[in-house]
Amino acid sequence: MKAFSFNYIVVFVVVIFFSSCDKDPVIPNEEELITTFLYVLTPAGGGTPVIMNFNDPDGDGGLAPMISGGVLQSNMSYTGLINLTNTSVNPWVDITEEVREEATDHQFFFIPENVNLQVTYDDTDTNANPIGIATTLITTNPSEGQLKIILRHLPNKTAAGVNTGNIQNAGGETDIEVIFPVRIQ
Amino acid sequence: MRAFSWTVLMIFIGTFSLFGQECSITLTGKVFDHATHEPMEYAAIGIVETSSGVMTDSAGSFIIHGICPGSYHIGVEHLGCDPVRVFLKINRDTSITIYIDHHGELLREITVSGTQSERDETNTQNVFTSAHLKNQAGQNLADITEQIAGVYSLRNGSGISKPVIHGMFGNRVAVINNGMRQAGQQWGSDHAPEIDPASAGSIRVIKGSDAIEYGSQAMGGAVIVDAGTIPKDPHPHGFVGYAFESNGQGHTAFANLSKSGTYIDWKWTGSFRKEGDHQAPGYLLTNTGVNQTGTSIQLNFHPKESIHHELFYSLFHTNLGIFAGSHISNLTDLESAIHREVPFQISENFSYRIQAPRQKVTHHLLTYAGKKFFSPDKSLEWSYGVQSNHRQEYDIRRGELSTTPALDLQLWSHQAQVKLQNQLRSFKYEAGMQAGWIDNVNDYETGILPLIPDYTKGSGAVFLQTKVPFKNGIFEFGGRYDLQKIKVWAISQSLPREILIRNHTYHDMALAIGVLVKEKEFGETRLHNVLIRRSPEVNELYSNGLHQGIAGIEEGNWSLKPEISNKSILTQSVRIDNILFAEASVYSHLIGQYIYLQPEDELRLTIRGAFPVYQYKQEDAWLRGIDFLFISDFSHRIELRTAISFIRGTTIKNQAPLSFVPPVKWSSRFSWTIKDSNRFTGTRLSLEASYTGKQKHWNQEEELLAPPEDYFLLAPKFETAVRTGSDFLHIGIIADNLLNVRYRDYLNRLRYFADEQGRSVRVTIRYEF
Numbered sequence: 001m002k003a004f005s006f007n008y009i010v011v012f013v014v015v016i017f018f019s020s021c022d023k024d025p026v027i028p029n030e031e032e033l034i035t036t037f038l039y040v041l042t043p044a045g046g047g048t049p050v051i052m053n054f055n056d057p058d059g060d061g062g063l064a065p066m067i068s069g070g071v072l073q074s075n076m077s078y079t080g081l082i083n084l085t086n087t088s089v090n091p092w093v094d095i096t097e098e099v100r101e102e103a104t105d106h107q108f109f110f111i112p113e114n115v116n117l118q119v120t121y122d123d124t125d126t127n128a129n130p131i132g133i134a135t136t137l138i139t140t141n142p143s144e145g146q147l148k149i150i151l152r153h154l155p156n157k158t159a160a161g162v163n164t165g166n167i168q169n170a171g172g173e174t175d176i177e178v179i180f181p182v183r184i185q
Numbered sequence: 186m187r188a189f190s191w192t193v194l195m196i197f198i199g200t201f202s203l204f205g206q207e208c209s210i211t212l213t214g215k216v217f218d219h220a221t222h223e224p225m226e227y228a229a230i231g232i233v234e235t236s237s238g239v240m241t242d243s244a245g246s247f248i249i250h251g252i253c254p255g256s257y258h259i260g261v262e263h264l265g266c267d268p269v270r271v272f273l274k275i276n277r278d279t280s281i282t283i284y285i286d287h288h289g290e291l292l293r294e295i296t297v298s299g300t301q302s303e304r305d306e307t308n309t310q311n312v313f314t315s316a317h318l319k320n321q322a323g324q325n326l327a328d329i330t331e332q333i334a335g336v337y338s339l340r341n342g343s344g345i346s347k348p349v350i351h352g353m354f355g356n357r358v359a360v361i362n363n364g365m366r367q368a369g370q371q372w373g374s375d376h377a378p379e380i381d382p383a384s385a386g387s388i389r390v391i392k393g394s395d396a397i398e399y400g401s402q403a404m405g406g407a408v409i410v411d412a413g414t415i416p417k418d419p420h421p422h423g424f425v426g427y428a429f430e431s432n433g434q435g436h437t438a439f440a441n442l443s444k445s446g447t448y449i450d451w452k453w454t455g456s457f458r459k460e461g462d463h464q465a466p467g468y469l470l471t472n473t474g475v476n477q478t479g480t481s482i483q484l485n486f487h488p489k490e491s492i493h494h495e496l497f498y499s500l501f502h503t504n505l506g507i508f509a510g511s512h513i514s515n516l517t518d519l520e521s522a523i524h525r526e527v528p529f530q531i532s533e534n535f536s537y538r539i540q541a542p543r544q545k546v547t548h549h550l551l552t553y554a555g556k557k558f559f560s561p562d563k564s565l566e567w568s569y570g571v572q573s574n575h576r577q578e579y580d581i582r583r584g585e586l587s588t589t590p591a592l593d594l595q596l597w598s599h600q601a602q603v604k605l606q607n608q609l610r611s612f613k614y615e616a617g618m619q620a621g622w623i624d625n626v627n628d629y630e631t632g633i634l635p636l637i638p639d640y641t642k643g644s645g646a647v648f649l650q651t652k653v654p655f656k657n658g659i660f661e662f663g664g665r666y667d668l669q670k671i672k673v674w675a676i677s678q679s680l681p682r683e684i685l686i687r688n689h690t691y692h693d694m695a696l697a698i699g700v701l702v703k704e705k706e707f708g709e710t711r712l713h714n715v716l717i718r719r720s721p722e723v724n725e726l727y728s729n730g731l732h733q734g735i736a737g738i739e740e741g742n743w744s745l746k747p748e749i750s751n752k753s754i755l756t757q758s759v760r761i762d763n764i765l766f767a768e769a770s771v772y773s774h775l776i777g778q779y780i781y782l783q784p785e786d787e788l789r790l791t792i793r794g795a796f797p798v799y800q801y802k803q804e805d806a807w808l809r810g811i812d813f814l815f816i817s818d819f820s821h822r823i824e825l826r827t828a829i830s831f832i833r834g835t836t837i838k839n840q841a842p843l844s845f846v847p848p849v850k851w852s853s854r855f856s857w858t859i860k861d862s863n864r865f866t867g868t869r870l871s872l873e874a875s876y877t878g879k880q881k882h883w884n885q886e887e888e889l890l891a892p893p894e895d896y897f898l899l900a901p902k903f904e905t906a907v908r909t910g911s912d913f914l915h916i917g918i919i920a921d922n923l924l925n926v927r928y929r930d931y932l933n934r935l936r937y938f939a940d941e942q943g944r945s946v947r948v949t950i951r952y953e954f
Binding site for chain 1: 512513514515517518529530581582583584586626627629630631632633634635638639641674676678679680682683684729730731738789790791792793794795796
């Protein structure tokens with residue numbers, strides 16, 4: 001057999017244009033993001049509102065969110081209003097409005113832990129089920145603990161207990177879950 | 186596991202010097218079992234055109250006299266196997282040798298013409314051939330490869346599965362689609378290979394490492410899908426088929442048509458599959474439907490005996506639903522879902538509807554390959570392939586965003602190769618060069634920071650493989666070097682958002698040694714050792730964001746170093762006549778700086794609640810295991826086949842168990858072949874029993890839920906072929922999970938949320954002409 005001949009080696013050149021492949025990716029507009037959550041509690045009959053605030057302008061990563069809870073008066077009734085904003089886009093987007101537009105697919109749940117307060121719904125969707133953007137918060141004895149607020153997307157609003165604010169059977173996906181320190185004095 | 190049918194493997198046509206007189210030609214031949222090289226007695230050889238036929242004798246020989254010159258289809262049938270047909274031009278006395286595959290599990294290679302080179306024989310390979318694949322209509326690639334000992338599937342519900350070979354998957358298992366490395370989104374357990382098994386002529390699983398030819402991605406093994414050869418038959422042949430699957434009310438239609446000519450051969454395949462919600466025992470798995478289409482065209486052009494050109498195109502499109510009850514957000518949701526008897530979000534009514542969360546994937550592959558023979562031992566191959574992979578993942582989103590995908594990636598990939606094969610006396614070698622280019626682009630319209638950034642990757646490689654036969658065996662040696670350049674356009678986590686451009690250069694390499702020793706009477710011994718340096722992939726370096734499925738934030742680590750892996754496999758096979766075959770493989774896989782996701786100590790607080798953060802880190806690891814296969818033919822009618830696999834995986838420092846290491850699996854199939862009649866052939870009844878153990882070695886710090894309990898499944902099967910003239914109608918009925926057992930599988934992400942699907946009866950009808 002003949003020795004291996006280099007004549008048969010085909011010159012193999014693949015031109016890769018490394019230089020022509022510079023990209024200029026566009027940074028997505030994070031339309032869906034909720035950067036700011038406000039729970040504004042106005043004492044019945046007026047007065048200075050208590051504002052609970054969860055603020056995370058850069059979203060999931062980056063810097064940790066800033067959370068400030070509230071100090072409430074005992075045996076007092078407050079009207080509560082939730083306000084959601086996306087400040088990552090310009091102009092800012094009012095997410096509360098988007099939630100209201102899809103009210104049948106959303107519900108807020110208010111879960112007090114070690115604080116003597118109770119939250120009831122003041123608004124309903126087209127099926128007469130609660131939403132939770134507008135609420136009434138009633139405090140009783142002085143105590144200190146936290147209030148967990150959850151927004152569920154596509155919950156089963158007809159499941160047992162869900163329309164009175166019990167999250168147990170609600171299912172769905174959590175869009176928001178924030179915990180505020182609360183003191184009742 | 187399904188029965189292997191036989192296939193014609195090699196047809197060597199030798200011609201005698203004497204010209205035959207008219208209608209006095211004699212056809213002689215021998216039939217062998219390819220795996221054991223034993224002569225096959227009682228094989229029926231028939232000439233379709235003249236209806237003349239004979240049986241092989243105890244030496245596997247046959248003689249047919251009085252043949253007129255012409256072209257004939259020669260049918261080969263053997264008890265309990267799919268009938269096979271070959272085309273021959275007979276102008277003079279002719280002698281043929283037919284190798285049939287009676288024990289498909291044992292094969293290491295399928296060669297249809299004597300001219301193709303043998304592959305690395307010391308490597309442990311398993312092959313699924315066309316005849317076997319045809320019986321698997323409506324299955325995913327991983328469902329098919331899972332039937333091999335030591336191969337498992339990593340799943341996400343019923344529709345998404347990817348192969349796990351010896352505990353490795355994703356970036357560590359190469360999927361080779363018609364010679365091209367499948368370029369999809371291999372990261373993530375919820376991304377299945379974008380391949381339609383109906384377009385494949387053969388599917389090979391290499392449990393050793395084929396890293397020399399396919400690169401460091403083949404570190405854990407490789408799945409090699411080929412369109413296969415086109416039968417040398419000038420008449421159009423093929424099949425049309427339909428399969429119905431009771432669970433999910435799935436319908437699959439498939440077809441295959443091919444024809445050979447003097448210069449051009451062609452083959453077309455097509456399949457369409459539609460499935461609705463699957464059913465677990467007790468409830469429906471809402472939104473688990475699939476719509477899938479696949480088609481392929483293969484054109485072979487051979488202007489001269491010594492030159493072949495092959496053009497291949499395939500399209501794969503799928504739209505599949507992700508189980509509604511598995512769509513959760515944060516850790517609290519996951520924990521409440523875990524503890525439910527019946528999952529959230531299930532519907533009472535069966536539906537074919539596919540809603541968000543869902544995945545839509547379109548994959549195109551176009552390849553051209555050429556081969557020139559300079560002599561029977563010397564050839565040059567060249568090929569180029571381009572792939573486009575478009576993956577869109579839709580989530581349940583607020584407002585108008587639900588029609589916008591949450592992930593939208595377009596990946597383009599180009600690969601080119603030249604390879605020289607030559608032989609110097611008995612010393613064979615193969616030398617090649619490869620180049621590749623990958624471009625990945627995110628669609629910014631998603632409105633979400635991408636999980637995988639935009640990147641490009643250029644690569645070049647050279648490799649050499651040698652093969653030296655000695656007295657009763659073969660010694661193999663190979664080496665490969667890879668250069669990879671990655672450029673990434675990552676988006677910053679902090680405000681204001683900006684693009685961070687990073688460049689990485691990696692040098693990968695691989696060294697392989699193998700020895701095969703054949704003991705003539707007894708069996709054979711194979712030893713294979715591969716040392717590989719694998720550089721991190723882009724997902725390991727830069728993935729960033731929330732994985733909805735795992736309720737965790739995944740973070741890449743751009744300072745990762747390449748992994749150094751050494752895998753050794755020792756395989757011993759033993760056979761006693763044609764009655765008993767046993768094969769055991771022992772392997773040890775050491776990986777220095779093994780890259781895997783480890784949870785951070787602290788949860789990360791976001792507006793959606795707290796999430797664990799998983800970061801890619803490195804630690805030395807060791808995987809080892811045993812695969813065992815035992816086949817016994819008590820008679821020609823009764824066969825018992827048993828496969829067992831064990832695997833353990835731990836870190837070296839703390840002996841901590843690795844995640845996603847499969848538990849022990851045992852499966853046995855007992856089959857009984859009924860005697861052929863004039864009308865029915867290959868009639869076989871079988872019962873498969875499989876046991877999957879509980880994974881007792883798991884890491885409590887890394888996993889959210891203890892592995893599920895062990896389970897036992899039964900699957901009876903009936904298959905037959907009805908003769909209609911010279912064609913056959915194949916019928917198969919199989920009942921998976923016959924006892925409708927409630928169980929969960931450790932390698933299925935669905936295990937957190939719901940049971941596996943219950944009983945499913947699949948009926949397949951295929952008309953072969």
